[in-house]
Every structure is written in structure tokens, then in C-alpha cells.
Amino acid sequence: MRHTLSVLVENKPGVLARVAGLFKRRGFNIESLAVSITQDPSTSRMTIVVDGEEQMIEQIEKQLNKLIDVIKVIDYTFSPTLERELALVKVEATPQTRREILDLTHIFRATVVDVAENSLIIEITGDVEKIDAFISLVTPYGIKEIVRTGKIVMARGLQSL
Amino acid sequence: MRMIAAKAIVECLKREGVEVIFGYPGGAVLPLYDALYDEKDIKHILVRHEQGAAHAADGYARATGKVGVCIATSGPGATNLVTGITTAYMDSSPIVAITGQVRRDILGKDSFQEADISGITMPITKHNYLVKDPDMLPYIVKEAFYIAKTGRPGPVLIDLPVDVQSTEIDYQPIEKISIRSYRPVYEGNMKQVLKAVEAIKNAEKPVILVGGGCIISGASEEVVALAEKCQIPVVHSLMGKGTIPEEHPLSLGLLGMHGTVAANLAVSECDLLIAVGARFSDRSTGKVSTFARMAHVIHIDIDPAEIGKNVRAHIPIVGDAKRVLRQILENVEPKKHPLWLERVQEWKERHPLRYKEEGEIIKPQKVVETIWRLTNGEAIIVTEVGQNQMWAAQFYKTKYPRQFITSGGLGTMGFGLPASIGVQIGRPDAIVFDIAGDGSIQMNIQELATAVQQRLPIKIAILNNGFLGMVRQWQELFWQRRYSNVQITAPDFVKLADAYGCVGIRVEKSSEIENAIKKSLEVKDRPCIIDFRIAPEEKVLPMVPAGGSIDNMLVD
Ligand SMILES: Cc1ncc(C[n+]2csc(CCOP(=O)(O)OP(=O)(O)O)c2C)c(N)n1
Numbered sequence: 073m074r075h076t077l078s079v080l081v082e083n084k085p086g087v088l089a090r091v092a093g094l095f096k097r098r099g100f101n102i103e104s105l106a107v108s109i110t111q112d113p114s115t116s117r118m119t120i121v122v123d124g125e126e127q128m129i130e131q132i133e134k135q136l137n138k139l140i141d142v143i144k145v146i147d148y149t150f151s152p153t154l155e156r157e158l159a160l161v162k163v164e165a166t167p168q169t170r171r172e173i174l175d176l177t178h179i180f181r182a183t184v185v186d187v188a189e190n191s192l193i194i195e196i197t198g199d200v201e202k203i204d205a206f207i208s209l210v211t212p213y214g215i216k217e218i219v220r221t222g223k224i225v226m227a228r229g230l231q232s233l
Numbered sequence: 234m235r236m237i238a239a240k241a242i243v244e245c246l247k248r249e250g251v252e253v254i255f256g257y258p259g260g261a262v263l264p265l266y267d268a269l270y271d272e273k274d275i276k277h278i279l280v281r282h283e284q285g286a287a288h289a290a291d292g293y294a295r296a297t298g299k300v301g302v303c304i305a306t307s308g309p310g311a312t313n314l315v316t317g318i319t320t321a322y323m324d325s326s327p328i329v330a331i332t333g334q335v336r337r338d339i340l341g342k343d344s345f346q347e348a349d350i351s352g353i354t355m356p357i358t359k360h361n362y363l364v365k366d367p368d369m370l371p372y373i374v375k376e377a378f379y380i381a382k383t384g385r386p387g388p389v390l391i392d393l394p395v396d397v398q399s400t401e402i403d404y405q406p407i408e409k410i411s412i413r414s415y416r417p418v419y420e421g422n423m424k425q426v427l428k429a430v431e432a433i434k435n436a437e438k439p440v441i442l443v444g445g446g447c448i449i450s451g452a453s454e455e456v457v458a459l460a461e462k463c464q465i466p467v468v469h470s471l472m473g474k475g476t477i478p479e480e481h482p483l484s485l486g487l488l489g490m491h492g493t494v495a496a497n498l499a500v501s502e503c504d505l506l507i508a509v510g511a512r513f514s515d516r517s518t519g520k521v522s523t524f525a526r527m528a529h530v531i532h533i534d535i536d537p538a539e540i541g542k543n544v545r546a547h548i549p550i551v552g553d554a555k556r557v558l559r560q561i562l563e564n565v566e567p568k569k570h571p572l573w574l575e576r577v578q579e580w581k582e583r584h585p586l587r588y589k590e591e592g593e594i595i596k597p598q599k600v601v602e603t604i605w606r607l608t609n610g611e612a613i614i615v616t617e618v619g620q621n622q623m624w625a626a627q628f629y630k631t632k633y634p635r636q637f638i639t640s641g642g643l644g645t646m647g648f649g650l651p652a653s654i655g656v657q658i659g660r661p662d663a664i665v666f667d668i669a670g671d672g673s674i675q676m677n678i679q680e681l682a683t684a685v686q687q688r689l690p691i692k693i694a695i696l697n698n699g700f701l702g703m704v705r706q707w708q709e710l711f712w713q714r715r716y717s718n719v720q721i722t723a724p725d726f727v728k729l730a731d732a733y734g735c736v737g738i739r740v741e742k743s744s745e746i747e748n749a750i751k752k753s754l755e756v757k758d759r760p761c762i763i764d765f766r767i768a769p770e771e772k773v774l775p776m777v778p779a780g781g782s783i784d785n786m787l788v789d
Pocket residue numbers: 617618619620621622644645646647669670671672673674696698700701702703704
């Protein structure tokens with residue numbers, strides 16, 4: 073099944089290469105990866121989504137922990153978390169379809185961030201399922217381009233990584 | 234104190250207790266070599282190829298338990314280290330490799346002799362550094378040694394741009410370091426330890442499997458104590474050889490592909506397998522689904538990632554082999570398993586390792602056995618890779634840890650000779666034998682010159698079969714004797730010995746084996762090569778075909 077790992081790492085050059093290399097070497101496939109600096113500038117946080125059996129996920133976590141620059145690994149799959157992803161979706165829009173697309177955008181609380189003669193760019197945030205649902209609904213109108221950030225998660229309440 | 238960074242590195246190395254460095258100079262390490270020029274406390278051994286430097290540092294580390302150090306220049310010097318670093322990585326051997334790198338301002342521009350060695354070695358080092366800030370050097374060197382030798386040891390590489398080496402820095406010795414993301418666990422969790430104790434109490438057919446972790450942690454005494462207290466037979470992986478004296482009545486010998494019948498059957502039938510510092514490599518387990526299928530498994534390892542990786546552990550214990558075994562020993566009651574030991578003993582007696590003598594034809598097993606007898610079982614045995622390695626493992630019965638030095642995980646041909654150099658330098662009073670094949674020895678033969686220059690009395694016993702013997706054996710057994718590219722010629726090793734300034738002896742008759750070895754033992758000031766012309770198609774047996782169950786062995 074799909075697991076979401078939060079990995080706290082030293083904010084040093086090469087760390088991303090170490091983590092990515094590890095996944096490749098051990099034959100693990102990354103579904104999405106989001107990286108950025110945290111409140112402490114000496115650390116970065118990676119949110120990695122990976123699909124695999126329990127034993128494989130356990131091995132991934134252990135191997136990640138072995139990297140000297142990895143400070144902490146938490147599997148958030150089974151804990152209460154807030155998860156978000158942002159996507160930019162460029163959709164074809166003719167005078168006939170524009171209205172329908174705008175309605176969908178509204179229902180999903182998404183925003184139109186760019187309007188051109190024959191296309192719209194829509195910005196949508198939410199959990200992965202919401203974004204997937206939106207994309208499948210606008211697909212019939214003709215999608216030109218999609219960029220997704222990959223998901224990020226945070227534990228609810230006071231608990232922190 | 235203000236000083237040039239290169240000098241500060243040398244100071245740091247001295248503080249780490251480094252007495253010897255194996256290396257090869259070049260443009261990008263000139264400042265470092267200049268700092269070594271005046272250095273009296275560190276001996277530098279000039280090798281003939283950087284691969285030799287890495288293997289020598291590795292051999293030194295394995296024989297002494299200290300960190301081995303090697304140096305190479307940027308580009309080709311650094312890439313030549315790669316096989317040696319990987320060899321050390323696979324066998325958890327602590328080495329620190331220092332490489333030169335091009336100047337910081339031309340880094341990343343495909344400059345002359347630039348290679349991204351920190352990128353290249355990412356998957357084959359425990360950790361590595363590309364140093365851009367000269368002031369960080371003392372800290373980095375300290376950290377590198379700390380990481381290399383603690384927890385599960387392994388190689389660490391420090392890549393040093395040449396201009397970093399020649400920058401003046403304010404050098405302050407680093408006393409202590411702490412790395413927030415690196416905290417190896419040494420003590421076993423007491424709850425798990427007690428579960429293990431309970432399992433040992435309830436077991437009727439227990440076996441202890443010792444791996445390289447027992448050698449590294451110095452757990453021999455504890456292994457023998459547990460085996461004796463609870464009457465548990467002991468098998469070893471190739472890397473665990475030497476943990477328990479092999480003539481101990483409870484020792485069953487080598488497990489796995491070329492293991493003994495007794496070891497393989499005992500593991501296949503046991504109801505409790507206590508694996509200590511062993512990683513269940515495919516060469517030890519054979520087919521995993523049938524491996525120790527009746528057994529509850531206690532797995533003790535300092536590396537949590539090893540537990541459950543290949544074989545499921547019912548009682549995992551993360552910790553240092555020696556300490557965890559002590560914890561178990563403090564809590565376990567003495568036990569007896571007369572029926573089980575009887576059964577194991579019967580396997581041992583019925584299926585000893587053996588070979589057929591055939592007149593004057595030289596049997597490689599007899600060569601190894603004679604070396605064993607004439608050195609009173611006390612020589613340090615280094616091996617190359619292939620049949621020679623397996624015969625050495627089978628027929629040289631070791632007494633001590635760190636007495637058998639071999640490339641187990643990577644199986645690197647060409648390891649033996651340069652590793653022997655490191656071993657002999659680390660253990661100047663020991664008798665060091667490199668058991669070699671005629672193929673492997675040609676892979677790093679250039680290091681003979683290093684050994685001669687250092688006047689090292691290494692004995693090199695070439696089991697010369699005119700073949701890449703182990704590959705030929707596989708072709709014989711599994712590829713219908715289609716001997717594709719395994720006939721290998723070699724120079725006249727006696728003349729070669731002479732040319733390099735070594736002693737060379739050729740042995741063509743079985744009756745000459747003993748005298749030749751005796752003669753080699755008298756050579757004290759240079760290497761001695763003995764070219765044993767062995768039976769060309771002798772096989773290593775028993776053998777478990779790759780991927781087969783270990784209870785299904787070819788015996789002859
Ligand atoms: C660097 C390297 N290349 C290739 C191999 C594959 N290999 C394993 S054993 C072997 C034959 C070794 O021949 P030799 O050194 O003559 O030893 P023998 O088996 O005859 O004792 C080969 C080619 C290897 N282990 N290492």
C-alpha cells in the first residue's frame with residue numbers, strides 16, 4: 073500500500089542525492105517527493121510517498137535512518153495528519169466550455185490564475201484525492217499541462233516531527 | 234594555532250592514532266604530500282596502483298581492528314580506489330580514504346583530472362565529504378574516523394580540493410563530537426534479551442551462527458562461553474571464521490555454498506538459530522524459503538537494517554554482538570542437549586571435509602592443510618577469490634579472530650596481495666600467507682614491488698591450475714563443460730619473483746609441498762612466491778548450487 077514518509081534531514085548539499093540514490097539502489101520507487109527547509113534552517117524536511125509491501129517499507133525506513141544526514145523518519149500513513157498538495161492545471165477553454173470549467177473550479181474552491189484566449193490555468197490545493205477528482209472532471213475539456221507539487225503532511229495537534 | 238590545512242590534516246590523523254598511510258601522490262594532493270614529507274610519526278607506504286592502497290588499508294584494518302587510511306589524487310587516482318572502497322564497504326571494514334580534488338573555482342567544469350568521487354562513492358561509503366570550507370577540516374576528519382569505526386564500521390571518504398589543502402587555517406584540536414543523526418545502539422533491549430534467554434531455555438536443537446560482526450566486536454570469548462554453557466553447536470559464515478577455534482568440539486565449520494555437511498544440515502534441522510553479527514547473505518542461506526525452515530530465529534546485529542532484510546527474525550535484538558551476548562550470558566541457565574549433539578557429531582564424523590590423494594599430483598587442499606600444519610595453525614591467512622579462497626576457508630582451521638582475511642561480500646579478485654601488505658604492516662611479527670589463484674594474483678601483481686620495497690616477508694601460495702578455476706567449476710557443473718574463456722596463461726612466476734626481487738619456488742610434485750613451505754618460512758626479508766602446479770580440474774566440494782537449498786549438497 074501507499075505510505076507517506078516524513079524525513080527530517082540535515083540541510084546540506086548532496087542530501088537529496090543520497091536519499092534519491094538510496095531509493096534507486098534498493099529498487100524502491102518514489103511516487104512523489106516534496107522538499108523544503110524547516111523552521112530550523114539547518115534542517116530540511118522531505119515528504120516521500122512510496123508504494124510497497126510492509127516489509128519493503130520497513131526496509132526503506134531503516135535504510136533511510138542509516139544515512140548519516142537523516143535525522144528522523146516518521147511513517148505518517150496511520151496517524152492523523154493534515155495533507156495538502158498544490159496543482160496547476162492548464163485546460164483548454166472555448167467560449168462554449170469556459171462557463172462549465174469555471175463552475176467546476178468554483179465547486180472545488182480552486183482559483184483561476186491565468187486566462188488566455190483558448191485556455192485557463194487553475195490553481196487547486198487540497199488532499200490528493202480532491203486534486204485527482206478535479207483533474208478527472210476537467211480532463212474531457214482537454215488538459216494541456218499539469219504540474220503537481222507532491223504532497224506534504226503535518227501531524228494534527230501539538231505533536232511535531 | 235595558524236597552519237596550512239594540509240599540515241592540520243596530518244595533525245588530526247596523528248590524534249586519531251594513525252601510524253601508517255597507504256597512498257599514491259599526484260597533482261591534487263601535493264600539499265598533503267608536502268606535509269607528510271617532514272612527518273616522523275606517520276609512515277607512508279607507496280603502492281603501485283591506488284586499488285592496492287585501498288585494499289592494503291582494508292587489510293590493515295581487518296588485521297588490527299584500527300582504521301586503515303589511504304590517499305589518492307583526484308580523477309583517475311580517486312576512481313582507482315573504487316573497487317577497494319566497495320570491498321571494504323561490503324565487509325564493514327573501517328577505512329578512511331582521502332582524495333585530492335581540483336580547485337574549488339574550477340570544480341564542476343570538467344577540469345583536468347576532475348571526477349565527482351563523492352558522487353561516485355555515495356553508495357559504497359558509510360559517509361563521505363567534499364570539503365569546501367577549510368576551517369571545517371579538523372571537525373570533518375574527527376567525524377570521519379568516528380563514523381568509520383563506530384556502530385557498523387565502514388569506509389568514509391574525504392574529498393579535498395587542492396586549494397583547500399593549502400589554505401591557512403586556525404587549527405584547534407577537536408576533543409569530542411556528537412552527531413545528532415548518528416547514535417549507534419550498543420546495549421540490547423532487556424526485554425528482547427530475556428525473550429532470547431527464554432527461547433534458548435526451550436530449544437532442543439539450537440545452533441549459533443556467527444558472522445563478521447562477531448570478529449569486529451571482539452565477541453569470541455562470549456560466543457564460546459554461550460556455546461559451552463548451553464551446549465550449542467556453532468557454525469560460521471565466511472566472515473565469521475575465526476570467531477571460535479575451529480578445533481573446538483562445538484564448531485561445525487563453514488555454512489553455505491561450500492560449507493560443511495554438518496553445518497548445513499544442523500542449520501536446516503535446528504529449532505533455534507541464534508545469528509550473531511551475520512547478515513544472511515545468499516552465499517550462506519542458499520534458497521531463503523527453505524533456509525532454517527524449522528527454526529525460531531534470534532537475530533543480533535548492530536545494524537537495524539540487517540534485521541528482517543533477508544531472513545525473518547522472531548526475536549530481533551539491535552546491539553553490539555559482544556554486549557548483547559554478555560547480557561544473554563548473565564541471564565541464561567546452563568543447558569544440555571545430548572541427543573542433538575550426538576546427531577550433529579555423527580554428521581561431523583560421517584562427512585568430514587576430504588579430498589583424494591593421487592600420487593604425485595598436487596591437491597590444493599593438501600597444500601593448504603600443509604601450510605596449516607607447518608604454521609601450527611597460527612598464520613594469518615589472506616585469500617584471493619575463487620577456489621583458492623574456498624580451499625583456504627575449508628582447510629586452514631583458524632584459532633583466533635582476525636586470522637582469516639578475505640573479500641567475502643564483494644568477492645574481489647586481486648584483494649589478497651595488497652591486503653597482505655596491509656596485514657603484514659599491521660602485524661609485523663605474524664606469518665602472513667596469501668593463498669592465491671593464478672588468475673587473481675595477476676590482478677594486482679604490481680604490488681609485489683611495494684612488498685619488496687617494504688621488505689615484507691609475505692608468502693604467496695599460488696594454487697596454479699591454469700584456469701579461472703571457480704568459473705571453470707561452474708561451467709563444468711552447470712554449463713555442460715563449455716569452458717568459455719577460462720583458460721588463463723600466466724608468466725613464469727619463479728622468474729617473475731626473481732625479477733621483482735622476491736624468492737620464487739616452483740612445486741610440481743606432491744612430495745615437494747612440505748619442503749617448499751618450510752623454505753618459504755625461512756625467508757624473512759622479502760616476499761616469497763610458491764607456484765604450486767595443482768590438479769587443473771579439482772573442484773571445491775561440497776557445493777550447494779546457487780539458489781538451491783543448503784541441505785541439498787553435491788558431495789562428489
Ligand atoms: C574482479 C573480479 N572479476 C571477476 C570475478 C569473477 N570470478 C570469480 S572466481 C573467478 C576465477 C578466479 O580464478 P583464480 O584466481 O585463478 O582462482 P581459482 O578459482 O582458480 O582458485 C572469477 C573470474 C571476480 N570475483 N572478481
